[in-house]
Amino acid sequence: MKRVAATFLLVEGSARAILGFYTLAAASVQLFDLPPRTAKRLPKYPYVPATLLGRLAVDRRARGRRYGELLLLDALAKSLAASEAVASALVIVDAKDVAARSFYERYEFLPLPESPNRLFLPMQLVAALLRQ
């Protein structure tokens, strides 16, 4: 196992058909790439530990049934739980296009000012989102 990303599948029925998946990996973000409001709440180290939600997708035939939301909330819950053992201040995601970006923005992800297809959600907000 190369351990460059952990992949989680959503499967259905005895045939174990794959409905969707996501990947998680350890990552980091440069402090100065974050918006000033977020950066000023963090210690002044050059890199901020983060969890990368590398890819999340739902099979075309299964879209619109809230599986995307289920996968995203599961990914956020796993990221939060893992951050208790190995600190991570943010979840980051690379949206592949405008549609993907608007999906994440629904869940309060914000774009990095200089790389708008990379979005982030502070782990404190992940905790708040999961408490709702």
Ligand SMILES: CC(C)(COP(=O)(O)OP(=O)(O)OC[C@H]1O[C@@H](n2cnc3c(N)ncnc32)[C@H](O)[C@@H]1OP(=O)(O)O)[C@@H](O)C(=O)NCCC(=O)NCCS
């Ligand atoms: C984006 C994607 C994961 C959404 O999955 P889904 O199962 O169809 O979405 P859900 O049914 O869980 O939708 C949950 C909510 O998000 C909304 N939504 C879904 N796709 C959206 C999009 N592209 N933009 C904005 N909102 C979106 C839904 O309308 C729903 O809103 P509601 O709470 O008002 O009802 C899916 O379309 C997909 O796999 N796309 C291709 C890959 C991709 O873009 N992945 C993300 C980035 S890598």
